[in-house]
Each structure stands twice: as C-alpha cells, then as structure tokens.
Amino acid sequence: MQLAGRIRNAPPYPFAALNQTVASLRAQGRRVISLGVGDPDTPPPARAYVELRSWAERAEMHRYPDYAGAGAYRAAVAAYYRRRFGVALDPEREVVGLIGSKEGLAHLMWALVEEGDAVLVPDPAYPVYAAQARFAGAEPVPLPLLPAQRFLPDLDAVPADVAARARVLVLCYPNAPTAALADGEFFRRALAFGRRHDLVVVNDAAYADVILEGERPPSLLAFAQPGDMAVEFYSLSKTYHVTGWRLAAAVGAPAVLDGLRAMKENTDSGQWTPLQMAGAALLEDASLDAYVARENERLRARRDRLMAALTAAGLNPSLPRATLYVWCPVPDGDDAAFAQRLLTETGVLVTPGRAFGAAGAGFVRLSLSVPDDELAEACDRIASFSP
Ligand SMILES: Cc1ncc(COP(=O)(O)O)c(C=O)c1O
Structure with a gap:
C-alpha cells in the first residue's frame, strides 16, 4: 500500500x-x-450546557442535519453579524454553517482552486490554508507578515504574473500567530486588490472576539462593495470556549458560498443539530x-x-x-x-x-x-x- x-x-x-x-x-x-x-x-458560558442538554433530549434532533446549517443557526449568525459588526447578511444566501472553520477553509479551497492556480497565503499563518491549497493542486504563495509592516501583507509586492494566477487571497485578522490587527483601510485595499485581480478575498476571523484591549476590530465584510467576492469565517470556538463543539460559519459572497455548499454536500452532512441550536442561543444572547x-x-x-x-x-x-x-x-x-x-x-x-x-x-x-x-x-x- x-x-x-x-x-x-x-x-x-x-x-x-x-x-x-x-x-x-x-x-x-x-x-x-x-x-x-x-x-x-x-x-463555556453556563447557558451552553443548558441549551445543549435540552436540544439533545429531543428525538427529532438525532436525524441528519441540514447541509448548509440549520435555518435557526444561520439566522443567529446573521443577527450576530448585525449586532457585532453592523453587517447585514441574508441567512439563506450569505451564511453557511460549518463543522468548525478548519473544515470550511479546507472545503472552500477545494471549491475554488485547481492545478495551475496560485493562492496567496499569509506567512506566518495557520498551516491549513497552504496545506489545503496544495491538496487541491494549487500553489500556495506566501506573503510575508513582517513587524516593520505591522504584520500586514504588502499587496503591492505581489508579482504581476503571480497575481494573474491567484484565485484567492487569504487574510487572518485578528491575526494568529502574530496577534496583529487590521483596520478598515487595509481591508479596503485588500478588497480593491481582489477586484483588480478577480480573486476571492477570504478573512479568517476566528479571533474576532478575543480582544484584550482597545476597540473591537471590524469585519472584512463591513468594507465590501456589492459584487465583491469577499468571504469571512467566524468561529464560536474561541469566543465561547467551545473548540470541541466544531461550530463556525462562512459568510459573504453568495457565488463563493454556493461553491462551498456544493463541496460540503458531497463531503459531509453538517454539524449535529443540537450543537447548532445551542450555538444559535449563545450568538443571540447579548448578555453573553x-x-x-x-x-x-x-x-x-x-x-x-x-x-x-x-x-x-x-x-x-x-x-x-x-x-x-x-x-x-x-x-x-x-x-x-x-x-x-x-x-x-x-x-x-x-x-x-x-x-x-x-x-x-x-x-x-x-x-x-x-x-x-x-x-x-x-x-x-x-x-x-x-x-
Ligand atoms: C487562525 C485560526 N483559524 C482557524 C482556526 C480553527 O478554528 P475552528 O475551531 O473554528 O476550526 C484556528 C484554531 O486554532 C486558528 O488559529
């Protein structure tokens, strides 16, 4: 073998x-x-246990979940984006429920790239972006994050031939591992770069709510213009201390999410519904x-x-x-x-x-x-x- x-x-x-x-x-x-x-x-918050237990006790909850995420979960993600980021999302077309953002990032790569394509990935970064680009046959091209540039990639330094082959620009802000933040001005530049080179701009926002001081940072989507191919990954893992639950969402451009949904329909069957319902309760509870x-x-x-x-x-x-x-x-x-x-x-x-x-x-x-x-x-x- x-x-x-x-x-x-x-x-x-x-x-x-x-x-x-x-x-x-x-x-x-x-x-x-x-x-x-x-x-x-x-x-996690005490409410997480209460909700999970009560949803788990319902017989109908033990059947296959919805592929794209339970409707109530997608609606809760949209409501959260409105409250937290001031971003309006259509839960039907602009939200896909995920089994953690790791799963979603992986399947998005498979939906978007193939042999001959380039994927612009931050360096240093969560290793999954480059690994999945490679698995899908594409070439991950690292964009160095340097202290002198506040750990933001220098998009002007991307060679023209690479930009022409690139199908995806991956960002991660708040950034792991450097802990850097991006402001609206940088997100605007990234989106303009995406428009110029006809590529999908992805922001991994797993740490959007792990903010130790200062203002809570914005969402990439707050700066997107109609028609922009922009997608963000939001995870409940680090906000509510439920890493083991595997619960996240991809939000943004419907055309991109259609691809992700199709990839997922052929690969997994969605997260267990009680976890989604409990997650929805957490997202909707502003007292948390x-x-x-x-x-x-x-x-x-x-x-x-x-x-x-x-x-x-x-x-x-x-x-x-x-x-x-x-x-x-x-x-x-x-x-x-x-x-x-x-x-x-x-x-x-x-x-x-x-x-x-x-x-x-x-x-x-x-x-x-x-x-x-x-x-x-x-x-x-x-x-x-x-x-
Ligand atoms: C930058 C980054 N993105 C995504 C993830 C994965 O998040 P999830 O638990 O939603 O799969 C992690 C986990 O450590 C991470 O550090």
Whole structure:
C-alpha cells in the first residue's frame, strides 16, 4: 500500500507533532507546561450546557442535519453579524454553517482552486490554508507578515504574473500567530486588490472576539462593495470556549458560498443539530457579551504576567492586543534552537515560529490558554531562563 503523494509529501501537522512531544516528555516523568496550542482552558458560558442538554433530549434532533446549517443557526449568525459588526447578511444566501472553520477553509479551497492556480497565503499563518491549497493542486504563495509592516501583507509586492494566477487571497485578522490587527483601510485595499485581480478575498476571523484591549476590530465584510467576492469565517470556538463543539460559519459572497455548499454536500452532512441550536442561543444572547469581556479580562491579566516574565528573561515581545498569543522574537534568530533549549532546560513548550511558515523564523509563539496556576509556574521558569 502506498499513500497518495499529497499526503506522502505533506509536512507533519505542527500541532499534532507538538502534542506528541509533550506526551513523550510527560511519559518520561518531566513536568512539561505546554504554551503550544491555543485552546481555551476555562468553561463555556453556563447557558451552553443548558441549551445543549435540552436540544439533545429531543428525538427529532438525532436525524441528519441540514447541509448548509440549520435555518435557526444561520439566522443567529446573521443577527450576530448585525449586532457585532453592523453587517447585514441574508441567512439563506450569505451564511453557511460549518463543522468548525478548519473544515470550511479546507472545503472552500477545494471549491475554488485547481492545478495551475496560485493562492496567496499569509506567512506566518495557520498551516491549513497552504496545506489545503496544495491538496487541491494549487500553489500556495506566501506573503510575508513582517513587524516593520505591522504584520500586514504588502499587496503591492505581489508579482504581476503571480497575481494573474491567484484565485484567492487569504487574510487572518485578528491575526494568529502574530496577534496583529487590521483596520478598515487595509481591508479596503485588500478588497480593491481582489477586484483588480478577480480573486476571492477570504478573512479568517476566528479571533474576532478575543480582544484584550482597545476597540473591537471590524469585519472584512463591513468594507465590501456589492459584487465583491469577499468571504469571512467566524468561529464560536474561541469566543465561547467551545473548540470541541466544531461550530463556525462562512459568510459573504453568495457565488463563493454556493461553491462551498456544493463541496460540503458531497463531503459531509453538517454539524449535529443540537450543537447548532445551542450555538444559535449563545450568538443571540447579548448578555453573553459580559462573559466574553470577563474571559478577555482574564487573558489580559495572563498576557501581562507573561510579558513581564519574557522581559525579565531579556526578551522583547510586542504587546498583543488580541488573540490568545504572544509572538516573541528570539535573540539570535534561531527559533527552533530557542524552543528546544527552553523545553529542555525549563520544561516549558512554545511553538517555533517556523512551524507557521518561513517568515515565522526568528519568533516563537506562546499561548495564553493554560490555567492560571500553570501559567504562573511557566512564567517563573521563563523569567529565570537565560536566552
Ligand atoms: C487562525 C485560526 N483559524 C482557524 C482556526 C480553527 O478554528 P475552528 O475551531 O473554528 O476550526 C484556528 C484554531 O486554532 C486558528 O488559529
């Protein structure tokens, strides 16, 4: 038996590899604190349990769900976009329910690109964009996100021949792993670039509500003009601490979403309806803004603690205003060696920046999604580390 070339030639998924490293060190008796993955450690709002339980008890809920997402779920996503972003969406044509944004991003790539196409992906980035572009036969072309450009891609630097082949521009703001934010002016430029080159502009907004300070950032769709091929991915994972539920939505241009829906109809059968109904209740409940604010406050305190420890160790990270991450440059630019030495000498695991792409080299990413006591211990260990 031989696996397909697309899998044989694929790099290992970085976070699966990190999980394995942690498991094997723990098996050797090491007390490892992982600041690797971003996966909220505190519970979802109490209402999540109540809703899920009550929907799960209805017999009719155990049949196949609607392919495009339950109507009530799509309506709740549209209502949320109106309340949170001031964006009006038609739940029938402009919202598709997803089994997490990872699933949606993957299927969107398959719906949009093929052999010979280019996909413009940020670098560093969530590895799924490039992996799925490659699986679908296209070439992912990295757009470096550099500190000097506030981690925004330089769209003017995309060579004309690449722009001509490109079918998709992927953005991710609030950005992981750099924690950068994009403003309306950048979104307008990206949409104009999409119009000029006839490509789909996608914003992965998984961290839209993980905002540690300052104003809540806008949606890409708030700047789209009629006819723009713009799509955004919104996820409940990090807003409501339900990463395991697998619940998200793609919203925006109907022509693009038609392709995504067709891809999904042939691949999956949608998310379990009680999860969608419980998710709809969370999105519609404006009083849960207080839950989100409280969780963000908790993250801000953790961020400040981690920033202090990194500074005490002689490192110089810039202050993240959003996401679950601190993106920290390492002194001699060798992020892999730094992460290895930090792990060996202190038992603290961080992700080397190059796991997110070549332009991530020289940085490490530290996640804030670990319980307070573990983070405090990790901070003590980091503060006494000599980089
Ligand atoms: C940038 C980014 N996009 C998407 C996702 C996946 O989100 P979901 O849980 O909705 O699949 C993650 C998960 O960590 C992420 O970091």
